[in-house]
Amino acid sequence: MFASICRRRLPFRIHQIPGGGTNPLHSISGTIPPAHNSYSSSAVDDVPNSEPCPDIVSYLISCGLSPAAAIGTATTHHRVRIRSTDKADAVRDLLRHYGFSDAHIARTVRSAPILLAVDPERILRPKLDFFVSLGFEPRKFASAPFVLGRSLDKHLVPCIQFLRDIIGSDDDLCTALARSTRTLMVDLDKYMRPAVEALRRAGLAEAAISKLLVIQLGVLALSPDRISKAFEDLKEIGMCIEDSRFLYCLGAMCVAKRETWMRKLALYRSFGLSEGEVLNAFKTQPTILFLAEESIKMKVRFFLEELKLGIHGVMAQPVILAYSLEKCILPRCAVLSVLMREGKIQRDIKLLPALLGTSKRFSTRYVLRHADDVPDVLKAYEGLLSHF
Template sequence: MTLMNRSPYVSLLSKALAFVPCCRPADADLFLATHSYSAASGAPRSSLMAEYLVSSCGFDPDQAAKASKLLGRVESRHQPDSVLGLFKSYGFDNTQVKKVISANPRWLLLDVEKTLAPKFRALQDLGFSCSDITHLVISNNYAISYKSQTILSKIQLLQGLLGSNDLLVKVCTRHRWFLGYSIEKRIQPNIEILRDCGITDQKLSVILRYRPFLITGNAETLKALISRVEGLGVPRTSGMFLAAVSMLQTVSEKNFKARSEFFKGFGWSEDDFLAAFRKAPTLLGLSLKSLQRKIEFLVNEAGCAPSYLALRPDFLLMSLEKRLMPRHRIVTGLKSRGVCISNLSIFSYLKYSEKQFLEKFVNCYKEYPELIELYNGAPKNRTAL
């Protein structure tokens, strides 16, 4: 057979050889050391990356086997080593590196200088410390998953509203999906809607920290929610408007109606329920069991009429064990001992601050140590109520 006749085979052989990886000597040694081959199939029994994930990232063998399937065949550890080196240069410890790579195994294949390092430097330029960056990336990997300009625009917007990187890191830690939402489609339109309702940037900061779903939800859904709140008689000018919007976001119309029926069982009318909601929207967030216990105590033991409670729904927001019961019982105890407490209504002594209540009803009656002991024996942390 002539050379010309053999040329098609030579050409095929050349193409096949082009796909054979060219390893450096050190990499070749590692590759051969970590791979065994079946005589029958010629296929590797173990993956270089699976071994790497175990030895360098702390994976267990099962985790490593699953993750390595996402990485394909990597012939050199130079690339993943450079990725791990970058993370550790920013203060990630071994546990944190494992957590990050477990969530994003393909990050081991990224070009550090072209992809990862510029994003880390950009976060530093925005004032984030290495510790901030560590917490931000661990809790919210969107921080370095998106294109640099996209994620930096989000962060700059949030920095302006929250006022500090510390708060931004806390929000992103609490809500791991937060940086994944589009500014143009979600965040900015919702912010503009809320601003049109008179919500200040200071209140927007509070929303971002505690009710971020109002910022990241669908804009049309937010508009419908605002219309629903106004339809229940809570105008945009009300100090309870934002609380009502936040609460109704989590309470369906069906559950709202069920709450109304619950209070009717204690003698409230529909108007009583709506009036109470306008004054204390967070009433809807309490469990029916908790509400029932409070109402039964206030009606049966403290002598409050249901209609009285409808006018003062904030009583139902107070802790039964930490505020309602101990305060009522110490005042009742003082009266039973002949202490003259003129013109004192339950409204007065329940609304006092903890410091005021102690001064007026506890500290000045040391001749009744049993009452003081009773009050001090109630659950602590009343100042938070």
């Protein structure tokens, strides 16, 4: 069984930016933008057609994007034209100074190439310094670089003060921001304040609201009606506010579209599970709602067809579905296979309990304990053994 499993391992035109003193990003909307957002700015030329500028493509490639990604970005953001490579280089240097790796810069530039056209010292550095003062790592903005286009004094500082008053500590605030950085694009008065008031009206205590925002800050991007509906849906499936799992389920239910919920419910039931079993699994591990459908199918097939586990047993421990197949489950299976071969563990070991747990727990129990007398166990855990 395990043998078959492991075999599957599995030239630039430089222009000067005219003077002016306005933030070229001031026109970015206060709500969370779509994945591909078009920016308007006095610092960029308005290119009337969608043909990507060769100079832009060339510079984006120098930022670490692949040729295909550079063309795609230049085409999607066709209004953007870099007028000064010196300024663009200064932006990249500043980002590196604040901890951005080359990969972070490539991701940032791909999402928001407009940042290459801004004044790094006047526009970017004050914002980066502000977040550093909170203990937040600026490189995490690579996942939502358009946040850096919001006004520091008019938007970011008021939002952070509002969040700090509710969440409490800067450590928890930074944790919340790291999990949902793009929420900082949300308008304070139109979204954040009404969302918090909706949570209060629904019966959440202040401490619970604080914890919820650390778990899922994205709740603040929702309308009060959407939040109220999430409370109603949880009540319908038997979840009460007093349940220790409630906030985690609420965070998941709030940010998942209803169509997503119904589609995932149908998918899990297609494996032969009852609705009750799926709901119990969701209450235990709400993140099963966010797993990609193909990932779910692949893991379930693996557990059922390769490990010969029962679907009911798997769903009784739904956290296993959140584990990466390639990075976690397969290496652990390889380790167990080696130990079975060497007679260090019984072949009838209960696989699911053995596969569960933190990396530290698994490593201590099955890898480090046998590393001296079974050297292959380390190779297996590191994915260096393709078959046995």
